[in-house]
Amino acid sequence: MTAIEETFGPYGGRYVPETLIPALDELSEAWEAAKRDPAFRSELDELGRTYVGRPSPITRADRFAPGRRVYLKREDLNHTGAHKINNALGQVVLANRLGKRRIIAETGAGQHGVATATACARFGLECVVYMGAVDMRRQAPNVERMRLLGATVEPVEYGTRTLKEATSAAIRDWITNVETTHYVIGSCVGPAPYPELVAELQAVIGLEARGQLLEAEGALPDVVVACVGGGSNAIGMFAAFLDDAAVRLVGVEAAGAASLGTGRAAVLHGARSSVLADEDGQIADAHSISAGLDYPGVGPEHAWLRDTGRAEYVPCTDDEALDAFARLTRLEGIIPALESAHALAVVDRIDAEYVAVCLSGRGDKDLAEALAALQSRP
Amino acid sequence: MRKALVVYLVCEPETPELARAAVEAGADMIELGFPFSDPLADGPVIQRATERALARGMRTAQCLDCLAETRALVGDVPLVPMTYAALLEAYGWERFAADAEARGATSLIVSDVPAGIRPGLRRVHLVAPTSTDERLRLAASTTDGWLYLVTVTGTTGPRTTLSSALEGLVERVRPHADGIPLYAGFGISTPEQAAAAASLADGVAVGSRPVQVAEDGPDALAAYVASLRAALDCVA
Numbered sequence: 001m002t003a004i005e006e007t008f009g010p011y012g013g014r015y016v017p018e019t020l021i022p023a024l025d026e027l028s029e030a031w032e033a034a035k036r037d038p039a040f041r042s043e044l045d046e047l048g049r050t051y052v053g054r055p056s057p058i059t060r061a062d063r064f065a066p067g068r069r070v071y072l073k074r075e076d077l078n079h080t081g082a083h084k085i086n087n088a089l090g091q092v093v094l095a096n097r098l099g100k101r102r103i104i105a106e107t108g109a110g111q112h113g114v115a116t117a118t119a120c121a122r123f124g125l126e127c128v129v130y131m132g133a134v135d136m137r138r139q140a141p142n143v144e145r146m147r148l149l150g151a152t153v154e155p156v157e158y159g160t161r162t163l164k165e166a167t168s169a170a171i172r173d174w175i176t177n178v179e180t181t182h183y184v185i186g187s188c189v190g191p192a193p194y195p196e197l198v199a200e201l202q203a204v205i206g207l208e209a210r211g212q213l214l215e216a217e218g219a220l221p222d223v224v225v226a227c228v229g230g231g232s233n234a235i236g237m238f239a240a241f242l243d244d245a246a247v248r249l250v251g252v253e254a255a256g257a258a259s260l261g262t263g264r265a266a267v268l269h270g271a272r273s274s275v276l277a278d279e280d281g282q283i284a285d286a287h288s289i290s291a292g293l294d295y296p297g298v299g300p301e302h303a304w305l306r307d308t309g310r311a312e313y314v315p316c317t318d319d320e321a322l323d324a325f326a327r328l329t330r331l332e333g334i335i336p337a338l339e340s341a342h343a344l345a346v347v348d349r350i351d352a353e354y355v356a357v358c359l360s361g362r363g364d365k366d367l368a369e370a371l372a373a374l375q376s377r378p
Numbered sequence: 379m380r381k382a383l384v385v386y387l388v389c390e391p392e393t394p395e396l397a398r399a400a401v402e403a404g405a406d407m408i409e410l411g412f413p414f415s416d417p418l419a420d421g422p423v424i425q426r427a428t429e430r431a432l433a434r435g436m437r438t439a440q441c442l443d444c445l446a447e448t449r450a451l452v453g454d455v456p457l458v459p460m461t462y463a464a465l466l467e468a469y470g471w472e473r474f475a476a477d478a479e480a481r482g483a484t485s486l487i488v489s490d491v492p493a494g495i496r497p498g499l500r501r502v503h504l505v506a507p508t509s510t511d512e513r514l515r516l517a518a519s520t521t522d523g524w525l526y527l528v529t530v531t532g533t534t535g536p537r538t539t540l541s542s543a544l545e546g547l548v549e550r551v552r553p554h555a556d557g558i559p560l561y562a563g564f565g566i567s568t569p570e571q572a573a574a575a576a577s578l579a580d581g582v583a584v585g586s587r588p589v590q591v592a593e594d595g596p597d598a599l600a601a602y603v604a605s606l607r608a609a610l611d612c613v614a
Contacts, residue, residue, distance in 0.1 A: 015463045017419040018492040019506040021513065021533055164416065171418050175383065176532040178508060267464040268416065269489070280437040281468030282415045 006272055007192050011300035011309060013162040014170070014191040016270045023178045030098050030324030035200075040093065048204065051122070052079045055208040057286030058216065058356070063331040065347055065355070069217065072334070073209045074360040075233065077343050080115045083205060083233045084335065086297040088184055090201035094125055095182035102126045103183040103205035106170040108135055108163030108229070109292035110142025111361055113188030117151035119184075127371045130169040131162040135291045138369050142213035143216035160285050163229075163295045166270050188299035189228025196300050202236025205358060211263030212357055222352035223248040226360065227343040228260065228313065229293035231302045233360035238311060250350065251302060252342045254321070259298040260306050260313040268296065274303040289318040289373060290366075298373065319372070320345040325363065326371055337361035338370060381580025381610040382406045383572075384561055385462065385588050385603060389436050390429045392592075394447040394612060399596035400588070401452045404607030409487065409583065410448065412441040412461035419462075419489040421535025423586035438469050442481050449482025458486035458502065463490050469501055485522045493517040505544035505551060509530050518554040525558055527552065529577060530565040535586045536566040540574045548578045569609035576613045582606075 006013045012026060034040040048054035049282040056074045064070065075083040088105075095103060103125050107113030113129040120127035129146055133155045136143050146153050147371055159165040167189075174183040188198040206224075224241050226234035241247045253261055259274050266275035267375040268283055276284040276296035305311035321338055324345035330337045336344060339359045347355055363370065384399045386409040387393050397408045413428040413436055420428065436444070441459070448457060459478050466474045466488065478486060487500040493503045493516045505515040506528040518525060527548065529541040544562055551560060561581030562575040571584045584606065591602045 013490070014495060015490045016492070017528075018504045018513070019508050019528060020508050021492050022508045025510075078613055117492070121572075159415075159429075168416050172421075172533050175419070218564070265466050265467065267462070267490070269418075272467065277464070277468070279468060281466075282432065282437070285463070324474055329410060362533035 007196065008301045008304035010265070011271065011273050011303045012195060013272050015267045015269060015272065016191045017175060019175050020191070021180060024191055024193070026098065028096060031193055031197050031242065034094055035187060043093055044090055046231045052085050052089070053077060054204065055212070055378070058209060058212045058333070061305065061328070061332050064328055069354040071213060071216070071221070071356045072349055073237065073356060074207060074362050075205060075358060076334070076340070076362035078161055080111070080118050081364065082111040082115065083202060083236065084112040084115035084138035084186060086204055086236070087186065087232060088112065088119045091182070092116070092119035092125065095125070095184070096123060098152070098182060100180060100182035102129070103130045103175065103184055104173050104181055105168050105184045105186060105266040106130045106163065106166040107186060108166065108294060109337070110128070110135065110139040110146070110365060111292065111337070113151070113153070113227065114142050114149070116146050117146045118182045120151065121149045122163050128154060128173065130154050130156055131165045131322040132156045132163060132172070135163065136216040139291055139365055140368070142365050162291065164283065166285070171269065188235045188301060189230045189234040189271060189273070189297055195271065195301055198232050199235040199301060202232050203239040205236040206238060208242030209237065209356060217354065220230060220244055220247050220353070221354045221356040223250055223355045224226040225250045225252065225343045225346060225355060226358035227252045227293065227339050228298060228302060228337060229254070229257070229295050230297070232298040233358050235299060235301055242310065248352070250346065251307070251311055251313040252316050252346050253286035254293040254315045254342060255315040257293050257295060258315045259296060260302060261315050262327055266270055271300050273298055273300040274306070289321065289369065290342065292337070292339040293342065314346055316342040316345045321350060322370060322373055323352065326374060334359070335363035337363045338366045363365050379614055381576040381608070382559065383606055383610055384583035385410060385583060385602070386410060386583065386585035387425065387592060388431050388589055389441040389444040390431050390434060393444050394451050396592050396598050396599050397448045398451040399600040400603045401455050403600040403603035405603050406581070407456040407458065408448065408452065409458045409460045410441070410445055410584070412438065412459050412465055414464055417462060419533055420494040421443055421533040421586060423589055424534050427589045438465055442477055445478065445483060446481040457482055457487050458487055459483050460489065461488040463488055471496065475499060481612050487526065493520055502526055504528050505547070507547050510551060514551045515554045518551060518558055519557065525555055525560050526583065527551065527560050527562045528564045529562050529575065532564065534564050536567040540571045541565055544575060545578055569605045572606045573609040574612050575609050582610070
């Protein structure tokens with residue numbers, strides 16, 4: 001134990017200061033025990049059904065994609081409006097088992113921060129959320145929601161002032177308060193066991209979708225699509241289809257934050273993965289209209305799925321995402337999160353008749369940003 | 379026995395001269411910080427110094443040059459590059475260790491590669507108040523020459539008082555560290571704190587304060603280091 005090397009092929013691992021290693025060991029043990037404990041599973045299932053609104057439905061989008069069978073997995077209909085709640089609730093229940101009464105989180109778009117603040121309100125735990133000052137401006141409604149839920153939002157005024165620095169600030173808090181605090185990381189990134197833990201808590205997305213698609217069509221889809229920032233909705237959506245070799249898995253990255261498309265092997269936030277970094281290993285800045293995708297790293301399992309060829313990753317520009325945002329809203333009456341709009345944007349590019357898209361969140365939080373961008377277009 | 383004084387400086391063009399001043403004022407070892415864009419173990423002072431060094435172009439090649447220039451000025455005083463995994467990953471783990479050694483490094487410290495990971499890389503391990511006895515044993519048995527005792531549960535940076543955790547950590551690690559010197563760091567900045575830490579450990583490491591003082595030049599750094607040296611010599 002403790003000498004955890006890379007977990008997903010050459011990716012993953014535990015590149016963190018010694019201070020955190022015992023807490024990661026403790027978390028691994030608690031997670032293994034929880035997985036074996038039927039009471040943990042049934043508590044999560046119960047919360048999913050009675051609090052989150054699971055199972056989330058699938059919706060066929062005939063006007064968005066006429067003449068094809070395109071289904072949306074509606075994680076936007078979850079309580080708090082995104083898939084993030086699946087992970088936040090799971091980890092908060094786990095923190096309760098560990099006896100940790102203080103919860104910290106990082107957030108980019110604010111969806112993970114809201115989900116974590118929500119779970120903490122539900123369980124009566126103290127909650128501190130780190131958020132880059134730039135993201136606090138462009139996702140202002142989520143800042144208000146977190147504060148209303150009783151969380152303290154700590155602005156991060158350093159470096160890019162976005163998700164990368166928020167994550168570093170949360171890890172530094174954890175190093176300082178590790179004995180009382182659990183760090184609810186928001187994506188399938190970070191040191192082991194986090195990538196695996198988050199993937200398993202998000203696997204409910206794909207498990208439900210696979211069953212629902214089989215029931216609706218009697219067959220599995222040709223292609224499954226999801227957006228990838230850190231990659232948690234994608235890894236959760238992909239999980240149930242990994243063994244279905246005929247199902248193509250497509251992850252969509254923001255073109256200015258394409259860690260898998262244009263990154264290199266590097267170490268960031270405790271794991272070796274594919275990262276936007278220069279030849280010296282210094283981390284580069286990412287750029288995306290979507291705060292949730294604006295991150296120079298990605299979960300190590302995605303890097304491994306790319307290398308093995310099981311999944312493919314394609315870029316999507318801000319403009320393409322905005323088009324999809326506007327089109328889904330007008331044609332289906334569904335306002336998607338800008339993150340999810342990246343996944344929707346590539347549906348037209350995909351040469352397949354039957355496609356499942358993870359609609360990872362709703363777009364209410366993005367209205368100001370999206371409207372300003374749409375209005376400033378020529 | 380003389381208590382060891384380890385002084386940390388971030389690699390910048392002025393660093394070789396600063397290191398010489400520190401050594402002449404009584405430093406026994408110099409840690410040379412190779413800056414990384416996302417230094418998770420560091421507090422605000424070293425974060426800012428890191429950001430500035432990177433803006434001045436202090437990448438791995440320049441830092442290795444800085445190491446060689448420092449070596450030329452300080453005789454056989456131990457020099458230990460201190461950095462993060464990302465730099466070694468990019469440069470090549472073995473190549474980094476070999477090139478650092480060729481340029482005059484005595485050993486390495488990699489803040490985010492704890493004992494047990496990358497066992498082939500010879501380096502000084504850090505242990506922390508949270509380390510289990512099993513991990514203290516592993517770190518002590520695989521460290522390169524001495525053990526770095528992190529006195530606080532936290533990141534680098536000055537504190538108002540010496541951490542009470544150091545005493546317990548020294549007691550727990552001593553039985554595993556037969557003949558291996560224990561140097562305490564993180565949160566030590568004043569002569570009083572240095573003396574108190576050295577009464578428990580075999581030496582102290584200071585980082586954030588010398589990085590701040592060095593902004594005023596070699597004389598200011600020498601005066602600060604001399605004040606620490608005097609305090610430590612009273613303990614010995």
